[in-house]
Amino acid sequence: MIINNYIVFEGIDGAGTTTQIKLLAERFPKENVFTTAEPTGSETGKFLRRMLKGEFSVDERTASYLFAADRCEHIYGKCGIIEQTQNGKTVLSDRYFFSSLAYQSVTCGKELPELLNSPFPLPELLFYFKIDPEKSLKRVLSRGGNIEIYEKLDFQKKTAEAYDEVIKLYDGTEKGRGMTVITVDAEKSIEEIAEFIWNCVKNLPIHKA
Known part of the structure; x- marks a missing residue:
C-alpha cells in the first residue's frame, strides 16, 4: 500500500533532513502541508526521546517494539498521517x-525490525540523504547540547x-513498488539541496493536490 501525498x-x-523539511514546507501554502517527525510528540514518542537522550535504558528489542508502536499511532491515529x-x-x-530498519538492525539484528515494520504502508516519495558519517557527526557536535545515545561515530x-x-x-x-526513491547528496550546501529537492517535488501531482 502507498500513502499518496506522503513524503x-x-x-x-x-544529514540535514530536519532543515530541508522546514525549507520545503515553506514552499507550500500553509493550509496544504503538514510536517511531522519520528519519534512523534505522543506519549510514546516522548518516552523514546528521553531514551535517546540517555535518561534511561531499555532492551534494544523493547526499543524496536516502542518505535513500531509510536509509528502505528503516527500513521493511523487521530490527526495522523493518513x-x-x-x-x-x-x-x-x-x-x-x-x-x-537501519538503526535497530544495528542494535538487535534485522529480523525483529523487519517483522514489526512489515505491515506499514509506503510513502509516495522517499528522499534518502547520503553523507559521510564523520561529516554528519561534526554537524551534530557543532549544535552543542547533549549527544543522543546513537550519535557516536562507530x-x-x-x-x-x-x-x-x-x-x-x-x-x-517489487518491495518498493509505487514509491519513488531519490538519493540526495547531503554534503552539498543547504541552498543547493533545497533547490534540488524543490525541483523534484514542484511538478509532482502531490504538490498540485
Missing part, C-alpha cells in the same frame, strides 16, 4: 520505518551501511 526524509543523524493526507494535505515526515558508520542496504531493498524493486 519521507531519511538519513543518519546530522487522516492528514485524506484531508488534502501533503505530509512531510522526518524519518519513517526505514530508520528503524554506530553512525554501521547505520550508514545499514541504510544503504535498506534503500537498495526498496529502490526500484
